[in-house]
Amino acid sequence: MKPSHIEHIGLAVRNLEESIRYWEDVFGLQCYRVEEVADQKVRTAFFKIGDTKIELLESMDADGPVARFIEKKGEGVHHIAFAVDHLEEALQAAKEKGITLIDTAPRPGAEGLQIAFLHPKSTHGVLTELCSKPNDES
Numbered sequence: 009m010k011p012s013h014i015e016h017i018g019l020a021v022r023n024l025e026e027s028i029r030y031w032e033d034v035f036g037l038q039c040y041r042v043e044e045v046a047d048q049k050v051r052t053a054f055f056k057i058g059d060t061k062i063e064l065l066e067s068m069d070a071d072g073p074v075a076r077f078i079e080k081k082g083e084g085v086h087h088i089a090f091a092v093d094h095l096e097e098a099l100q101a102a103k104e105k106g107i108t109l110i111d112t113a114p115r116p117g118a119e120g121l122q123i124a125f126l127h128p129k130s131t132h133g134v135l136t137e138l139c140s141k142p143n144d145e146s
Contacts, residue, residue, distance in 0.1 A: 009098040011090035015121075015139045016054070016061035020074050020086040024066035028053050031062065045118050050074050052118045063089075063118065087125070089137035095122050098138050102126055114140070 021027040028039045037055040044051050049072030053064040065086055067075035077086055092098040095114045103109055108127035117123030117139065126136040 015091040087135035095140040
């Protein structure tokens, strides 16, 4: 597996609208997309900085993964996502290297990407997401 670039950095936030205003007012960035990802129980907002994106994540469920994250650690960096070609092959390569997979198969994510997460217990504490466009799958 060799990532092509950092696809995005995910930030857990309590209030999406307030956080959008912060990124727009302080940094002059433009939020270009807001969407719900129902199976992950989040609303997301995206900003582009060069080739990298910032993804804001607001929980839609008090018991959802992002809400639990904020309860334990507070708002802040939730995960880092890497763009890869052939996500299934990348997952297999990670597994063969002893990485614990949260997702053993790709699933739909925001912006139409296929995603899968690697467990932070085997990635030195960093929740890591692998992403690919659906047509990059083998």
